[in-house]
Amino acid sequence: MNLNWRFSDAGDLELLVKWNKQLIEDEQHRNRMTLSELKGRMRSWLIEEYQAVIFSFSAPVAYALYKNTTDGIYLRQFFVDRNHRRQSIGSTAIGILRNTIWPADVRLMVDVLCKNREGIDFWKAVGYSEYCLTLEIAPQ
Secondary structure: OOOEEEEOOHHHHHHHHHHHHHHHHHHOOOOOOOHHHHHHHHHHHHHHOOEEEEEEOOOEEEEEEEEEOOOOEEEEEEEEOHHHOOOOHHHHHHHHHHHHHOOOOOOEEEOOOOOOHHHHHHHHHOOOOOOOOOOOOOOO
16 A cells, blocks of 8 residues: 655644544544634644644545653554545554654554444554553543
């Protein structure tokens, strides 16, 4: 698969926000931020600490949002466009991150919601393993 990649620029903000909203919906995350709020948050992240990578064929099909921490690389968001799933884009993009963009000698971390079984299966398939389970009591 010939998947191209590039670091994001200011012109990608709207696309990243649209995809972030879809990611929240797909994961059934309880985040209820509006598009405007997501845009402000994404803009701030990209200015302050996060880096985004856009993956594409003739058009963008996926993105990864990550930051370097003292513990390693924390992958905050990873999303493949809904119309391009089940085509090995996700695993190919993770391969590019691991083999081309990220150093091989750092710890890689990603959070996955427990109810997102499909996501958990994907992350395990590309090499991640369980490390921690966060439990909570939700407010009444």
